[in-house]
Amino acid sequence: MDAITPLPPVSGLVLAGGRGLRMGGADKGLVDFRGRPMVASVLERFAPQVAELMISANRNLDAYARFGHPVFADDMADFAGPLAGLKAGLARARHELVATVPCDAPLLPPDLVARLLAALLREDAEIAVATAGGRSHPVFCLCRRALLPALADYLAAGGRKVDAWQRSRRRVEVAFDDAAEAFANLNSPADLPPAG
Numbered sequence: 001m002d003a004i005t006p007l008p009p010v011s012g013l014v015l016a017g018g019r020g021l022r023m024g025g026a027d028k029g030l031v032d033f034r035g036r037p038m039v040a041s042v043l044e045r046f047a048p049q050v051a052e053l054m055i056s057a058n059r060n061l062d063a064y065a066r067f068g069h070p071v072f073a074d075d076m077a078d079f080a081g082p083l084a085g086l087k088a089g090l091a092r093a094r095h096e097l098v099a100t101v102p103c104d105a106p107l108l109p110p111d112l113v114a115r116l117l118a119a120l121l122r123e124d125a126e127i128a129v130a131t132a133g134g135r136s137h138p139v140f141c142l143c144r145r146a147l148l149p150a151l152a153d154y155l156a157a158g159g160r161k162v163d164a165w166q167r168s169r170r171r172v173e174v175a176f177d178d179a180a181e182a183f184a185n186l187n188s189p190a191d192l193p194p195a196g
């Protein structure tokens with residue numbers, strides 16, 4: 001029988017700091033999805049998977065704070081992208097491992113963190129990233145808090161691309177081909193289910 005090793009706790013970061021341009025400039029996490037702000041569905045699915053929750057937002061911080069978790073803005077100007085949110089999250093996380101999800105994927109896999117964590121530990125990787133159907137989903141990732149200085153350097157040098165930064169690190173892919181629809185994200189009004 002295998003020895004049982006306790007799993008390390010994971011901090012959860014919901015990335016909700018984007019411009020939402022394809023959604024007409026709306027704050028996507030607060031857009032209605034099945035009668036509630038979209039981020040409510042994301043938090044509900046993500047909360048049981050992590051030991052703490054944080055929300056990265058750049059607008060309407062008070063509205064996000066009503067969900068009862070710490071909310072903070074990027075410490076970089078002008079919507080530098082998801083990596084700016086990750087940088088702020090790594091700086092605040094209580095635990096050594098940080099999982100991220102976007103605020104606009106309300107069907108995210110209920111076993112996302114467990115599977116990313118198993119792969120990261122098995123491969124001794126720095127980052128675990130979800131893939132489905134041959135596509136990577138870089139904002140669904142688990143990464144080590146110790147990457148903060150390297151990420152800060154990448155951003156300071158003008159780097160913005162999540163996938164490119166992750167590929168520059170020791171990275172493992174985790175296939176969710178059985179759950180590809182769970183990564184559906186709602187970018188524009190046409191992606192939203194009809195109201196009612």
Ligand SMILES: Nc1nc2c(ncn2[C@@H]2O[C@H](COP(=O)(O)OP(=O)(O)OP(=O)(O)O)[C@@H](O)[C@H]2O)c(=O)[nH]1
Pocket residue numbers: 015016017018019020021022023028056057058074078079080081082084085086101102103104139185187
């Ligand atoms: N903290 C933070 N999060 C961001 C930033 N840009 C995007 N995000 C988040 O990263 C995730 C993926 O980004 P997108 O799906 O492109 O969302 P978006 O940038 O708001 O939408 P578009 O403007 O239409 O591209 C979403 O959850 C965004 O909220 C940013 O500058 N800072």
Ligand SMILES: [Mg+2]
Pocket residue numbers: 018019
């Ligand atoms: Mg964007």
